[in-house]
Amino acid sequence: MLFLYKINRSYWLLLLCLHLTISGMAQHTEVRRDARLDSLLNLKIEMQKSHKLGENYTIQLYSGTLDEGRTIMDDFKNSFPDWPVLLHYETPNYKVWAGNFSVRLTVDQALREIQRKFPSAFIFKPTLLRKETNTKEEPESEHAETKDRQQR
Numbered sequence: 001m002l003f004l005y006k007i008n009r010s011y012w013l014l015l016l017c018l019h020l021t022i023s024g025m026a027q028h029t030e031v032r033r034d035a036r037l038d039s040l041l042n043l044k045i046e047m048q049k050s051h052k053l054g055e056n057y058t059i060q061l062y063s064g065t066l067d068e069g070r071t072i073m074d075d076f077k078n079s080f081p082d083w084p085v086l087l088h089y090e091t092p093n094y095k096v097w098a099g100n101f102s103v104r105l106t107v108d109q110a111l112r113e114i115q116r117k118f119p120s121a122f123i124f125k126p127t128l129l130r131k132e133t134n135t136k137e138e139p140e141s142e143h144a145e146t147k148d149r150q151q152r
Contacts, residue, residue: 057107058126061085061118062096069094072118079117083110097126 062072069087073096076085083099098114098121101107107123114121 055102056125057099057101057104057123059098059107059111059114059121059123060095061098061114061121063093066094069096072096076118080114 061076062069066087073085073087076083076096076098080098085096085098088095088097099107099110101110111121111123
Protein backbone atom coordinates (compact mmCIF):
# COMPACT_ATOMS: atom_id res chain seq x y z
CA MET A 1 0.00 0.00 0.00
CA LEU A 2 2.86 2.31 0.84
CA PHE A 3 4.28 1.60 -2.59
CA LEU A 4 1.12 2.86 -4.31
CA TYR A 5 1.12 5.98 -2.17
CA LYS A 6 4.71 6.80 -3.24
CA ILE A 7 3.89 6.26 -6.95
CA ASN A 8 0.77 8.39 -6.69
CA ARG A 9 2.69 11.14 -4.88
CA SER A 10 5.49 11.06 -7.47
CA TYR A 11 2.92 11.19 -10.27
CA TRP A 12 1.25 14.30 -8.82
CA LEU A 13 4.58 15.97 -8.14
CA LEU A 14 5.63 15.36 -11.76
CA LEU A 15 2.35 16.81 -13.04
CA LEU A 16 2.73 19.86 -10.81
CA CYS A 17 6.27 20.54 -12.07
CA LEU A 18 5.19 20.09 -15.67
CA HIS A 19 2.27 22.48 -15.18
CA LEU A 20 4.45 25.15 -13.56
CA THR A 21 7.03 24.86 -16.34
CA ILE A 22 4.48 25.20 -19.12
CA SER A 23 2.62 28.10 -17.51
CA GLY A 24 5.90 29.87 -16.78
CA MET A 25 6.97 29.56 -20.42
CA ALA A 26 3.65 30.89 -21.69
CA GLN A 27 3.92 34.06 -19.63
CA HIS A 28 7.33 35.02 -20.99
CA THR A 29 6.57 35.10 -24.71
CA GLU A 30 7.71 38.21 -26.52
CA VAL A 31 6.20 39.42 -29.78
CA ARG A 32 8.51 41.37 -32.07
CA ARG A 33 6.98 43.59 -34.74
CA ASP A 34 8.84 45.02 -37.65
CA ALA A 35 8.65 48.84 -37.79
CA ARG A 36 7.72 48.65 -41.46
CA LEU A 37 4.50 46.87 -40.53
CA ASP A 38 3.24 49.97 -38.69
CA SER A 39 4.00 52.20 -41.66
CA LEU A 40 2.17 49.81 -44.02
CA LEU A 41 -0.86 49.73 -41.73
CA ASN A 42 -0.92 53.53 -41.56
CA LEU A 43 -0.67 53.73 -45.35
CA LYS A 44 -3.58 51.31 -45.76
CA ILE A 45 -5.71 53.29 -43.31
CA GLU A 46 -4.98 56.53 -45.16
CA MET A 47 -5.81 54.96 -48.51
CA GLN A 48 -9.10 53.65 -47.14
CA LYS A 49 -9.99 57.05 -45.69
CA SER A 50 -9.25 58.77 -49.00
CA HIS A 51 -11.25 56.08 -50.84
CA LYS A 52 -8.31 54.92 -52.96
CA LEU A 53 -9.00 51.31 -52.05
CA GLY A 54 -12.17 49.45 -52.83
CA GLU A 55 -15.14 50.26 -55.02
CA ASN A 56 -15.41 54.01 -55.62
CA TYR A 57 -17.36 56.29 -57.87
CA THR A 58 -16.35 59.58 -59.39
CA ILE A 59 -17.93 62.11 -61.71
CA GLN A 60 -16.41 63.02 -65.06
CA LEU A 61 -17.01 66.64 -66.02
CA TYR A 62 -15.04 66.93 -69.25
CA SER A 63 -12.90 65.11 -71.79
CA GLY A 64 -10.87 67.06 -74.35
CA THR A 65 -8.06 69.60 -74.61
CA LEU A 66 -5.75 70.62 -71.80
CA ASP A 67 -6.66 74.33 -71.86
CA GLU A 68 -10.39 73.70 -71.69
CA GLY A 69 -9.84 71.05 -68.99
CA ARG A 70 -7.94 73.51 -66.80
CA THR A 71 -10.70 76.11 -67.29
CA ILE A 72 -13.40 73.63 -66.25
CA MET A 73 -11.30 72.45 -63.32
CA ASP A 74 -10.87 76.01 -62.02
CA ASP A 75 -14.58 76.71 -62.52
CA PHE A 76 -15.47 73.56 -60.57
CA LYS A 77 -13.10 74.48 -57.72
CA ASN A 78 -14.81 77.87 -57.40
CA SER A 79 -18.32 76.40 -57.55
CA PHE A 80 -17.81 73.30 -55.39
CA PRO A 81 -14.83 73.80 -53.06
CA ASP A 82 -15.74 70.84 -50.82
CA TRP A 83 -15.16 68.15 -53.47
CA PRO A 84 -11.74 67.20 -54.82
CA VAL A 85 -11.14 67.69 -58.52
CA LEU A 86 -8.28 66.51 -60.69
CA LEU A 87 -7.08 66.59 -64.25
CA HIS A 88 -6.20 63.17 -65.62
CA TYR A 89 -4.58 62.37 -68.97
CA GLU A 90 -5.76 59.36 -70.97
CA THR A 91 -4.59 59.29 -74.56
CA PRO A 92 -5.65 61.39 -76.50
CA ASN A 93 -7.72 63.49 -74.06
CA TYR A 94 -7.46 65.22 -70.73
CA LYS A 95 -10.29 64.38 -68.35
CA VAL A 96 -11.62 66.35 -65.41
CA TRP A 97 -12.76 64.10 -62.57
CA ALA A 98 -14.59 65.36 -59.52
CA GLY A 99 -15.32 63.77 -56.17
CA ASN A 100 -14.47 60.39 -54.78
CA PHE A 101 -17.52 58.56 -53.43
CA SER A 102 -17.86 55.11 -51.91
CA VAL A 103 -21.68 55.07 -51.70
CA ARG A 104 -23.82 55.10 -54.83
CA LEU A 105 -26.58 57.18 -53.21
CA THR A 106 -24.07 59.92 -52.31
CA VAL A 107 -22.68 60.12 -55.83
CA ASP A 108 -26.19 60.26 -57.29
CA GLN A 109 -27.04 63.23 -55.06
CA ALA A 110 -23.78 64.96 -55.95
CA LEU A 111 -24.38 64.38 -59.67
CA ARG A 112 -27.77 66.09 -59.50
CA GLU A 113 -26.16 69.12 -57.91
CA ILE A 114 -23.18 69.18 -60.29
CA GLN A 115 -25.30 68.74 -63.41
CA ARG A 116 -26.94 72.10 -62.74
CA LYS A 117 -23.64 73.75 -63.67
CA PHE A 118 -22.06 70.99 -65.80
CA PRO A 119 -24.91 69.26 -67.69
CA SER A 120 -22.67 66.72 -69.47
CA ALA A 121 -21.29 65.27 -66.19
CA PHE A 122 -21.74 61.55 -65.59
CA ILE A 123 -20.85 58.90 -63.00
CA PHE A 124 -18.26 56.18 -63.56
CA LYS A 125 -16.03 53.80 -61.64
CA PRO A 126 -12.33 54.38 -62.29
CA THR A 127 -10.35 51.17 -62.56
CA LEU A 128 -6.97 52.62 -61.62
CA LEU A 129 -5.52 54.06 -58.47
CA ARG A 130 -6.27 57.74 -58.86
CA LYS A 131 -3.78 60.43 -58.06
CA GLU A 132 -3.55 64.01 -59.14
CA THR A 133 -1.34 64.27 -62.17
CA ASN A 134 0.90 67.12 -63.13
CA THR A 135 0.56 67.35 -66.88
CA LYS A 136 3.98 68.94 -67.42
CA GLU A 137 5.92 66.19 -65.63
CA GLU A 138 4.07 63.20 -66.99
CA PRO A 139 5.37 63.20 -70.60
CA GLU A 140 8.98 63.66 -69.43
CA SER A 141 8.77 60.65 -67.10
CA GLU A 142 7.26 58.53 -69.89
CA HIS A 143 10.08 59.51 -72.26
CA ALA A 144 12.68 58.73 -69.61
CA GLU A 145 11.20 55.27 -69.06
CA THR A 146 11.14 54.64 -72.82
CA LYS A 147 14.80 55.66 -73.16
CA ASP A 148 15.76 53.38 -70.26
CA ARG A 149 14.00 50.45 -71.91
CA GLN A 150 15.66 51.13 -75.26
CA GLN A 151 19.12 51.32 -73.69
CA ARG A 152 18.69 47.89 -72.06
